[in-house]
Amino acid sequence: MDNMRFTLTHHILRHQSTHPGARGEFSALLVQIASACKVIGAQCRTAGLGSLMGNSGAVGHHGDEVKRLDKFANDAFAHHFDHTGLAAAIVSEEMEEPYLPAGESEKARYVVCYDPIDGSSNIEVDVTVGTIFSIQERADPSRAPRMEDLLRPGTHLLAAGYVLYGPATVFVLATGTGVDAYTQDPRTGDFLLTEHGMRIPGRGPVYSVNEANYRKWDAGPRRLVDALRQGGVGEMKTTRYIGSLVADFHRTLVKGGIFCYPGETGKPEGKIRILYEAAPLAFVAERAGGAASTGKGRILEVAPREVHQRTPIFIGGAEDVADAVRILGG
Ligand code: AHG
Ligand code: MN
Ligand code: MN
Numbered sequence: 001m002d003n004m005r006f007t008l009t010h011h012i013l014r015h016q017s018t019h020p021g022a023r024g025e026f027s028a029l030l031v032q033i034a035s036a037c038k039v040i041g042a043q044c045r046t047a048g049l050g051s052l053m054g055n056s057g058a059v060g061h062h063g064d065e066v067k068r069l070d071k072f073a074n075d076a077f078a079h080h081f082d083h084t085g086l087a088a089a090i091v092s093e094e095m096e097e098p099y100l101p102a103g104e105s106e107k108a109r110y111v112v113c114y115d116p117i118d119g120s121s122n123i124e125v126d127v128t129v130g131t132i133f134s135i136q137e138r139a140d141p142s143r144a145p146r147m148e149d150l151l152r153p154g155t156h157l158l159a160a161g162y163v164l165y166g167p168a169t170v171f172v173l174a175t176g177t178g179v180d181a182y183t184q185d186p187r188t189g190d191f192l193l194t195e196h197g198m199r200i201p202g203r204g205p206v207y208s209v210n211e212a213n214y215r216k217w218d219a220g221p222r223r224l225v226d227a228l229r230q231g232g233v234g235e236m237k238t239t240r241y242i243g244s245l246v247a248d249f250h251r252t253l254v255k256g257g258i259f260c261y262p263g264e265t266g267k268p269e270g271k272i273r274i275l276y277e278a279a280p281l282a283f284v285a286e287r288a289g290g291a292a293s294t295g296k297g298r299i300l301e302v303a304p305r306e307v308h309q310r311t312p313i314f315i316g317g318a319e320d321v322a323d324a325v326r327i328l329g330g
Contacts, residue, residue: 002217002226004065005192005193005194006192006259007190007191007192007227008030008034008171008173008182008190008191008192008193009031009034009180009190009191010011010033011087011180011182011193012027013027014031015076015175015177017252019191020058023143024208024219024276025085025086025108025110025257026109026135026158027158028084028086028109029086029087029110029112029135030135030159030173031080032080032086033077033080033112033133034163034171035080036076036080036088036131036189037077037131037169038078038169038189039076040072040073040076040077040091040116040117040131040163040165040235041163041165041169041184041278043069043072043073043076044069044117044129045070045165045286046252047123048126049069050067051068051265052068052072053068053069053123053124053278054067054068054124054315055067055068056068056070056071058071058330060093060094060273061096061308062093062308066094067117067120067123068119069117069120069123070105070116070117070120071094073116073117073131074092074093074094074116076116077090077092077114077131078090078092078095078099078101078118079143081105081112082101082102082103082105083101083102083103083109084103084105084298085099085103085107086101086104086105086108086145087101087105087106087108087110087111087112088100088101088105088107088108088109088110088111088138088141088223089110089111089112089145089149089150090111090114090144090151091114091275091276091278091307092113092114092115092116092128093114093115093148093273093277094114094116094309095278097149098145098307100145102213106143106144106145107141107142107144107172108141109137109138109141109149110134110135110136110138110148110158111136111137111138111150112133112134112135113132113133113134113150113247113272113275113276113279113280113327114131114132114133114229115131115132115133115276115277115308116131116203117129117130117131118130118131118132118162118245118246118277119242119243119244119245119246119247120165122241122242122243127164127242127243127244127247128164128165128167128242128244128246128247129164129165129246129247130162130163130164130165130245130247130250130282131162131163131165132160132161132162132245132246132276132277132281132295132306133160133161133276134154134157134159134160134275134276134279134280134282134283134321135157135158135159135160136152136156136157136158137156137158140318143224147307150275150305150307151201151303151307152303152322153279153300153301153302153303153304154256154274154279154280154282154283154300154302155298155300155301155304157279157283157300158175158176159173159174159175159176159281159283160174160280160282160283160284161173161244161280162180162210162249162250162281162284163173164246164247164250164278165249167175168183168184169183169184169191170182170184170194170250171183171184171191171197172198172250172253172278172284172322174283174287174288175188175223175267175287176287177288178196178197178198178287178288179199179253179284179288180193180195180196180197180198181193181194181195181198182194193260198253198288198290198316200252200253200256200285200288200316200318201255202256202288202289202317202318202319202320203234203235203256203260203317203319203320204234204235204237204252204255204256204314204316204317205235205238205255205256205257206237206238206239206240206251206252206255206256206257206258207225207228207233207237207238207239207257207258207259208239208242208248208252208258208259208260209225209228209239209241209249209259209260209261209262210237210241210243210259210261211241213262213264216264216265216267217262217263217264218263218264218309219330220262220266220295220327220329220330221260221262221263221328222329223328223330224260224314224324224327224328225260227327228258232239232327233258233320233323233324234317234319234320234323236324237257245259245261245272245277245281246281249281249284249285249315252285252289252290252317253284253285253288253317256316256317256320257316257317257320258314258315258317258320258321258324259313260293260314260315260316260324261312261313261314261316261317262312262314263295263302263312268283268292268312269310269311270310270312270313271307271310271314271315272298272301272309272310272311273307273310274304274309274310274311275304275307275308277296278292278302278311278313279299279300279302280314281315282299282300282315283300284296285315285316286300289318290316290317290321291315291316291317291321291322292313292315292321293313293314293315293316293324294312294313294314294322295297295310295312295314295325295327295328295329296325296329297311299311299315314328326330
């Protein structure tokens with residue numbers, strides 16, 4: 001039965017054949033993302049055996065330690081678009097400025113944003129990390145890319161998703177048609193379709209937040225977490241917090257519930273970055289029937305003013321998120 005499953009590539013090509021005008025660029029872009037993530041996943045699995053564990057010694061432009069694997073994954077992903085003409089510009093967590101792929105890429109139709117390794121502090125303790133990405137089409141591909149091509153709200157995304165490097169390597173892809181998951185078969189390296197049309201339950205059994213930050217929050221997030229502790233948001237919930245957004249989100253997608261990373265007093269934007277963390281996962285959540293809010297509005301409607309801008313995030317089942325937003329507002 002296993003060998004009857006669709007591979008990701010087959011699924012992409014089938015989808016392309018239903019769009020008669022398609023020139024195959026979007027399909028090729030997805031295939032390159034999958035290929036980059038296979039390389040990153042293989043490195044994650046063997047990092048402890050070689051020299052890719054630990055800090056690179058550099059401090060990134062966000063002020064965080066850059067892990068060796070962050071740097072490797074960033075470069076592997078970006079170079080998958082050199083000399084392909086597929087992406088006009090690439091925004092990565094690990095690059096202060098957008099990357100313009102080598103070769104004739106100026107007039108490429110797409111822009112890609114990514115977090116090469118999300119949850120990188122979990123690598124050294126062998127806990128799940130992942131790669132998050134989004135794809136948008138440029139309004140005007142006949143000219144060189146400009147900053148305004150990158151700073152658009154997530155309502156313009158064509159596709160988004162992530163790859164989890166966990167007990168299994170799983171590729172979750174959201175497009176206009178819905179959300180599917182592909183599990184990597186370690187025998188062949190192929191991503192095989194394992195979940196079609198994923199839906200987040202409206203309410204779920206888990207809330208996920210770094211409660212050690214309670215003392216740093218304003219009244220709104222404190223009120224919300226008090227309510228979550230007391231069963232005041234849907235059913236009585238238990239708590240799980242992995243510390244890799246991508247893994248905490250994946251559990252939320254599969255089992256339901258809510259993930260929160262609120263802003264803090266004096267740091268109202270919180271920690272999670274819009275273009276390559278919040279917006280792609282918000283796109284996945286909405287395509288799966290869930291919701292994602294800043295606490296004040298839809299994450300997908302936020303147009304960032306700069307590429308590394310952050311946002312508070314409340315993401316998960318539609319009813320759990322609606323309740324959370326109501327409680328946050330008092
Ligand atoms: P990254 O590894 O890409 O820098 O992201 C880390 C993020 C995110 O994955 C996670 O949800 C969050 O940091 C955890 O932050 P705290 O340690 O503050 O809870
Ligand atoms: Mn991250
Ligand atoms: Mn990262």
